[in-house]
Amino acid sequence: MNEPIPAYNIPTSAQDSYQNQKLTPSQIGGTIYVRSFLGRFQNLRVSIAGTLACLFFATAWINWNGHQAVLWDLNERKFYVFGATFWPQDFSLLAFAMIISAFLLLAVTVFAGRVWCGYACPQSTWTWAFIWMEKITEGDSYQRIKLDSAPYSVNKVFRKVSKHSLWILASTATGIAFMGYFVPIRQLVPELFSAKLEVDYCFWVAFIALCTYLNAGWLREKICTHMCPYARFQSVMFDKDTLIVAYDSARGDKRGSRKKDEDYQARGLGDCVDCYMCVQVCPTGIDIRQGLQMDCISCAACVDACDSVMDKMGYARGLISYTSERELAGEQRNTWRPSLFSYVAALSIIIAALVFSLQDRAQISMSVYRDRNLFHTNSAGEIVNVYRLNITNKTQLRHRYKIALENIEFLYLPKSYEVELAPGERFDLPVSIALKRLKNMNTKGFIDFKFKVINLDSPADNILKAATFIHPTS
Structure with a gap:
């Protein structure tokens, strides 16, 4: 997909249908043969998609504080995100992140369509990557049409096997990289190649690889047009000011072929030379000149193709461009409108709530369980309650913790309780609490109080947990 390929003089019915009769690729055996092209939007797409793909494959290999930087450890039920460790009880934060992603997608859709x-x-x-693999093994669109219509030969089998080998290799790498976010990848890869990997892990690697192979290699545009729900509700998000990829029919029609220096306007023709390049480069096989369609994914491949033709003909660019319905009608586009403002406002509020939740998230987790005996008397004749504290160090550093009571007049700890925990370590600590005196107390047999866990390495980092002390009423 890196260099333009000229039309090949292939005397086949498939070629004639594609180029001379102006049929769409979907009319050639139901297969879309995407033609390679160059352009500024193609370069932008390669830069963005390439960066994201590199992050997907590389992030799992980064270590942070002795752990994989991003890892959802299913066995330990921990989620590492660089310097933070999240636990199942932090699942609400994931809901925040998903809501933010949804509102961000909605806001972007209202503003810029399906970018x-x-x-x-x-x-x-992955579809564009697989199309590129298809090109380097089987050639550009016309060569693939010729290859598919030709009888099987050594050359055809070699090219087909080469293509599918690259697809399988890329799909397997995707499956391993994806699974590497759930199983430590430095453990996963050696075990995978030494055939020591657990069966369930092998299944998921194979499953993701198979889905990638089918989706990017075979289903492609069918995922976008028939299976993706986003294509179905996008029309609800669009308004007359939303950016869309559109053909300027007022400038382009009437369409027709012509020579470069010909006075085509005298023949009543518009700027569209009817070359069908916009159709030949479209990954979903649509003709953008028929108006806004649900199948359009706003990749701007048709824009790059059309601009290249306009440059060769000496016409102004922009016959197909990113525009809006209002601009096509000759009006001024409204950038900020109520719908977009409402999405941005809601997004800002949710992001602020997530930031507050992250800052307010305790780095210590504690659960309090009462001993099955309500109370007992110690050697000094004091009423004693016993509790079991389950303390978890939710940070990625070793810390020392001290147990205290919060603002209690009648209760005290008979001894000091301190514990040192490794990163992510949980510890069950039995704690006894004694009653100082019983006379002149009007507590109706119970006293509410709070346990306090203090991080001795960071005194500001502490947590409170409510509990109840039970004693006889007389």
């Missing part, structure tokens, strides 16, 4: 689909969606990214 997510065209530039950052994994389905589109």
